[in-house]
Amino acid sequence: MAFHNSSLSKKKISFRVKLNPFSFLTIPFLILLIFLVILPFFFVIFYSLSNIEDSTLIMTFDNFVKFLTDPSFWDKLWLSIYFAFMATLMCLIFGYPVAYFIARTRPKIRTIFVILITLPMWVNMLLRVIGLKSIMELVTSWFQNINPNFHIIGTDFAVIFGEVFVSIPFMIIPIYTQLLKLDPTLLEASKDLGNNSFKTFFKVTLPISMPGVISGITMVFLPAATSIVIPKYMGGGLPRYTLIGNLIENYFVKQSNYNQGAAMALIMTVVILAIIFVVKLFDRSEVKIQKTKKQSAKVQKGVVTNEK
Amino acid sequence: MKSKNTSSRRKLKNSDSRIWKTPIGYKLYLPLVILFFYLPIVSLIVFSFNETNSLINFTGFSFKWYKSLFRNSTIMDALTTSLTIALISTVVSVILGTLGSIGLAYFSRKQKALKDMILMTNNIPVVSPDIVTAVSLMILFLGIGLNLGYVSMLLAHISFCTPYVVLAVYPKMSKLDKNLVEASMDLGATKTKSLFKVVLPELLPSILSGAMMAFTMSFDDFVISYFVGGSQVNISTYLYSLKKTNPAVNALSTIIILIVAAVLLISQFVQNRQSKKGLQAKDINGSDMRNNNLERKLVPNGCKQAIEVQKADDIMNVIDETENFIE
Known part of the structure; x- marks a missing residue:
């Protein structure tokens, strides 16, 4: 409702802007966003900054201080990040060749492989993990x-294997969609200019697939670092494999300690966002490549003929 | 332009074979990867027919776990919960998301900042890890005093499904020719009528793919249901709560897998028939649209990235077009 009013007031202020009646259709969606996306965020902050002592609500930084000064919490966080990092690396190492193959093959085979790789994603993740666990027990x-x-x-x-198993399609598919754009004539040009296939890969193929790699990394790393299911099933109940996701689960579901849990979730989010931000910095180099790519396209079109 | 593309494509094929010589190892590697994907699923299916409850030794063939599955009221209740929640949240999120996208596309230029803000907010549940969404929704429900249970689970599912519908529908809607709507109104259609006769039919494919995404996201969700569901159990939380193996679960998963495979096959069959009817769809890059669509449909969770990539593509295309125009 608040938004309704604000957009009306906007109408009054800038009288010329005529609000299209169709744009009012957004209102239910806006209400949803405000109440179920934005509001929860403020609730988390409020909870993390408050505590109940002797049945009175007090505002405090204690929840944050507790975790920020707790070395075992940081150990868990780094361990989770380490596992997620290893899983991401493995996904990249094993997923890239798959994406490359699929992108470079004939369209019919391409479709079959894409179906084969994405089909398991339709099966409930827990079921797949249970299946993997039983295979591991068998072996x-x-x-x-x-x-x-x-x-x-x-x-x-x-644990790393499980994370790779669940999330490698998220690495393969973005890289694959990016590699589809790779014009094979570029590879030939690079070879004609005397690069060996190794150099061609690092100078041509990899830079072009970089956006796919970056989005693959984010899509594997985020769920892997915060996973609850994989450490529980693959860790075999050992305390070492109570990772950050399981800690948060303990605070919320088992102990009902929401204030401290909220603080922990916030710290985790900030740390992970910082890591993703660093990864995204690599994406900037991409802009340059896109520009040069566009220029080369222009050269091909014959628009720019004498540019050196 | 198109002919040029196709000719370069033909060249591509010839050159392919040359570039393609090196990785003979792929012939070994790819089957291994596929095996890696399917072995656990195959083992689930195989051991659902096992006589004993062992998941390691196959002792004999029987249907007894299927019988016990249908007699197990906990599993059946969990399945009903999963299905009803997925259905209701899909319907609600499709309605909210579609209306929202239509409205957003009609925001005037001066409201662009507001529109971008809304779209950015829409991305928050898509981008943030499940556990963060789960925690924030759980705290919200506790904060406003809503008991955790079916209703809270349903609300949570609606809140994380709607963004996917918007992500599927809005790009199509923003490209829709608004003159069509005006033309229909000039011809005497009311606003509602032009919405139903012009806009919605045009959006139908994206709405369907959005609905498919929403349904699978909801049906497969574990973390959010686990946090906000309270004592309400759905399939995922039931699986998680199991302490020891129960092959009835394998039987259930076999059924789910068969249904999924059937739905996918049917949808592909329908699509093939449609494309045979003469929809020679080619996208800007000249590649086969049908394949792309199929792929997009087959990537339920990968839709995040597919949409990201798609968006980037759109922006690039717009830039290219404007540059060409200037030249």
């Missing part, structure tokens, strides 16, 4: 015949 039972101490679940490898 473990085979190897335990040889070495009784062998186990997969409850290792760093299992």
Whole structure:
């Protein structure tokens, strides 16, 4: 309703701007955004800055101080980020060739592969993780015949593997859509100019796919760093694998300690956003490439002929 | 322009084979990757037919877990909750999102700042990690004194599904020729009538893909339902609460997988038929639109990025066009 009024007042102020009657259709959507997206954010801040002591509400920074000065909390946060980082790296290493192959193959095979890779994403994530866990248990039972101490679940490898398993399509698809734009004549040109395929890859293919890589990194890293499910299923209940997501889960669902939980969630969000921001800085180099790409396109079109 | 593209495409194919020589290893690598994706799903399906409740030893074939699935009232209740919440939140978010996109597209130029702000706010639930959305919604519901349960879960689902509908519908709506609407009104249609006869039919494909996204997002959601659901259990939270393996879950997942596969096959079949009817759709890059659409439909969660990329593309195209125009 508030927005309704403000847009009306706007109408009064700038009399010339005639509000199209269709634009009022936005109002229900706006109400939703205000009450279920913006308002919750302020509630989180309020909760994180308040505490209930002796059944009275007090405003305090204690919740933040508690976590900011708690080394075990930071250990957990860094461990989560480390796992997410490793998972992102693995997704990149194993996903890039897949994306490259799919983008460079014939359209029919391309469609089949895209379907094959995205199909599992329609299956409930928990189901897939449960399936993966049972596969891991199966493999473990085979190897335990040889070495009784062998186990997969409850290792760093299992957690990272699980995260890769769940999120590698998010790495493949953006890179693939970006590589589709790669004009193969560019590769040939690069080879004609004497670059070997190694150099061609780093000078031509990789820069063009960079936006896909960046968005892939964000899309893998964010869920991986905050995951609840993977550490729980792949960690085998070991305390080492109570990651930041599970800590927040403990505060909210199990202990009902909302004030401290809110503070923890805010700290985590800020740290992760900072990391994503750093990653996005790499994206800036992209603008240059796009410009040069456009110029080369112009050269092709013959618009710019004598530019050196 | 188009012919040039197709000819370069033909060249591409020839050159492909040359560039394509190096990675013979792919013939080994890709099947491995596909195996990696499907092995867990296959194992789920196989062990749903197991005689015992072991997920490691296959002892014999039986349907007993399917019988026990339909007798298990907890699973059935959870399934009903998941389905009804997904359905209601899809319907509501499609209505809200579509109306919102139509309204946004009609914001005048002077309101551009407001519009951009709204679109940015719309991206917040899409971009932020599930757990952050979950925590903030949970605190909101606690703060306003709403008991956690079915209603709170439904509200939460509506709030995170609507942005996806807007992301699917708004780009199409902003490109829609507004003159069409005016023409229909000149011809005597009322506003409602032109909305239903002109705007909505034009938007229908994007609305459908938005609805599909919303439904899968809602049906597959775990974290948000887990936080705001209270004691209300849906399929995901039920799975999470299981302490030991229950092959009835495998039976359920087999059914879900079969339904998903069937829906996808049917949608592809319908699309094929439509394209055979003579919709020779080519997008700006000259690539086959049908493939792109299919891919976009098949990427339920990847839609975030697909839309990001699409947006970037649109901006680039606009820049290119204006530059060409200036020249």
